[in-house]
Amino acid sequence: MHLQKVKILESTALPFKQKFSPNLKKYLEIYEESIRDPEKFWDREARKLEWFRTWNKVLEWDPPFARWFVGGLLNASYLCLDRHVKTWRRSKVAIYWEDEVGNTRTLSYSQLYSEVNRLASVLRKFGVRKGDRVAVYLPLIPELPMTLLASARLGAIHTVVFSGFSSQALADRVNDTQAKVLITADGSFRRGKLLSLKKIVDAALEKCPSVESVIVVKRANVDVNMQKGRDYWYHELLKTARDYVEPVPMESNDPLYILYTSGTTGKPKGIVHNTGAYMVFNHAAYKWAFNIRDESVYWCTADIGWVTGHSSIVYAPLSHAATMVLYEGAPDYPTPDRWWEIIEKYGVTIFYTSPTAIRMLMGYGEKWLKKHDLSSLEILGSVGEPINPEAWIWYYKNVGGEKCPIVDTWWQTETGGFMISPAPGLVLVPLKPGSATLPLPTIEAEVVDDHGKSVPTGVKGYLVLKKPWPGMLMTLYQDPQRYKEVYWSKFPGSYYTGDYAIRDADGYFWLLGRADEVLKIAGHRIGTMELESALVSHPAVNEAAAIGKPHEVKGESILMFAILKQGHEPTTQLKQELKKHVREVIGPVATPEEIYFVHSLPKTRSGKIMRRVLKAVLMDMPIGDLSTLEDEASVEEVKKAYEEFKKLLKGSS
Numbered sequence: 001m002h003l004q005k006v007k008i009l010e011s012t013a014l015p016f017k018q019k020f021s022p023n024l025k026k027y028l029e030i031y032e033e034s035i036r037d038p039e040k041f042w043d044r045e046a047r048k049l050e051w052f053r054t055w056n057k058v059l060e061w062d063p064p065f066a067r068w069f070v071g072g073l074l075n076a077s078y079l080c081l082d083r084h085v086k087t088w089r090r091s092k093v094a095i096y097w098e099d100e101v102g103n104t105r106t107l108s109y110s111q112l113y114s115e116v117n118r119l120a121s122v123l124r125k126f127g128v129r130k131g132d133r134v135a136v137y138l139p140l141i142p143e144l145p146m147t148l149l150a151s152a153r154l155g156a157i158h159t160v161v162f163s164g165f166s167s168q169a170l171a172d173r174v175n176d177t178q179a180k181v182l183i184t185a186d187g188s189f190r191r192g193k194l195l196s197l198k199k200i201v202d203a204a205l206e207k208c209p210s211v212e213s214v215i216v217v218k219r220a221n222v223d224v225n226m227q228k229g230r231d232y233w234y235h236e237l238l239k240t241a242r243d244y245v246e247p248v249p250m251e252s253n254d255p256l257y258i259l260y261t262s263g264t265t266g267k268p269k270g271i272v273h274n275t276g277a278y279m280v281f282n283h284a285a286y287k288w289a290f291n292i293r294d295e296s297v298y299w300c301t302a303d304i305g306w307v308t309g310h311s312s313i314v315y316a317p318l319s320h321a322a323t324m325v326l327y328e329g330a331p332d333y334p335t336p337d338r339w340w341e342i343i344e345k346y347g348v349t350i351f352y353t354s355p356t357a358i359r360m361l362m363g364y365g366e367k368w369l370k371k372h373d374l375s376s377l378e379i380l381g382s383v384g385e386p387i388n389p390e391a392w393i394w395y396y397k398n399v400g401g402e403k404c405p406i407v408d409t410w411w412q413t414e415t416g417g418f419m420i421s422p423a424p425g426l427v428l429v430p431l432k433p434g435s436a437t438l439p440l441p442t443i444e445a446e447v448v449d450d451h452g453k454s455v456p457t458g459v460k461g462y463l464v465l466k467k468p469w470p471g472m473l474m475t476l477y478q479d480p481q482r483y484k485e486v487y488w489s490k491f492p493g494s495y496y497t498g499d500y501a502i503r504d505a506d507g508y509f510w511l512l513g514r515a516d517e518v519l520k521i522a523g524h525r526i527g528t529m530e531l532e533s534a535l536v537s538h539p540a541v542n543e544a545a546a547i548g549k550p551h552e553v554k555g556e557s558i559l560m561f562a563i564l565k566q567g568h569e570p571t572t573q574l575k576q577e578l579k580k581h582v583r584e585v586i587g588p589v590a591t592p593e594e595i596y597f598v599h600s601l602p603k604t605r606s607g608k609i610m611r612r613v614l615k616a617v618l619m620d621m622p623i624g625d626l627s628t629l630e631d632e633a634s635v636e637e638v639k640k641a642y643e644e645f646k647k648l649l650k651g652s653s
Ligand code: WTA
Pocket: 261, 306, 307, 308, 382, 383, 384, 385, 386, 387, 408, 409, 410, 411, 412, 413, 414, 436, 497, 498, 499, 511, 512, 513, 514, 520, 523, 524, 525
């Protein structure tokens, strides 16, 4: 392991902006105190928000179900808007929006407030009430955060589907939630190419009987099919909208949203987040990580289709009345300095992106950075996948000019907010390139072996969380049993993250990627089973397997194996068709890099595909450590499968 070689970045070495001076001792004091009485700690944090009624009890823990701030009443849209428009912040910029070709929109808090109220009145006219589900399939335009806030204002539960997902993926999610209203746009642009969103929606809705009304934002100005009595233009509806809608008081444990994410089966999991504790947790953790201030200009490059966008574009920043940049487009279009140009133009002070993007921009070289003045930057963030020390150092030196702490935030859709991360807004700890450092206050993380026992320093194990925390998911939508099984059964009493990690001698956490059958492609979560069921849904395919292969930029890329049905030939043309098929079933993020045709796949006696064997063979690596075996497979069985598959693949490709 490379841990020993990693330099610790101390204050003496680093003139961080805003005089963040790392102080491990002080951080540990705060942390230790928080661990001694987490409920007291969160009670204090919760009081920083404005509640309509305070809670009777901070936590009711009926493992593995938590209820936080029981009896407390609040509204997320109120916290993100009404609270600010009562002050001078009404004229503060909330959103600087920009697209690929430089069109811009600027919205102050009072404009955002007014738009959200008007949209909420429209939704109410369509019958949306507390607890109803509102589906959202929008590109990264201001109407996307507006829709979330309008839904939250009414107490409805939003479910955002990433606008890069296919019609099938959209239909599956809409049907699972039984949403009655869907909000979309006519189209959007990516790298200058039009994406016809409404067409995708039309195809999805053929299979979604629950959707009664569709609201369409005119974004691309293209002709679309508008079905009478079902489809309405957003701008037309807003003409007769009302200016104010009373925010519905929500009990802290009423759901705010459902967001689907990939797991180890073919069916995505509907992660349900509550309102009160989710807001409290995100409000606090966001301040700790990014030290948000009134003068800050914040830019998170994620899409709101993922949890990063929900927590770190919508709810946390807006609850702090942050000024933010929203950019609809690719990082390197039309030129590789598009992002640097935006940082300079808006004077961005906090920049939050993914290791994949950093590696990609690193690939274009420093000459693109040198064209721009990035001296406004104060804090740089990373999320979504492990950041390798090389990318970390490049980011730190070339983007941050050796003056900005790198805040590597480890978290998940399920955790709702940051869990392990440096916290310059609280007390910065010395940084180590490639480590997410230490858990945030009250978070008890540990690395354990297969039996749930703590592993020694420097030994790889599974990352678990030992205690409930406010941002945690409530359950899986309509499937509490699966919630128990997936997260709380592998290590009874602890939450299983699905990640591998190592703790070093200083107690720092090093995240090492997924331990389960989930891939991270450019930071996007995709399940191997989802890919496999997409591939076998093609008439030529009998059986399929998917693995992730390390990729220099994207972290991982998708490789697949297919066993064809009788009568189908393994041609190059079929291979192309199959790649396209997977792309169409799930979406462009799921496009396999390669598909190998084989006659059989290595399996355990119980019939589970041994993906590790596939991986070792493809990467021309020895099968390696067999101490954690696939379920029910013996050492001999795995070795034999490895040898056989090696021969087979040589013969067939
Ligand atoms: C990975 C994204 C290393 C991890 C917020 C986790 C990370 C999964 C980091 C969740 C990080 C996220 N370092 N790995 N800083 N952040 N991950 O649900 O494998 O899309 O389990 O949430 O991303 O992905 P999700």
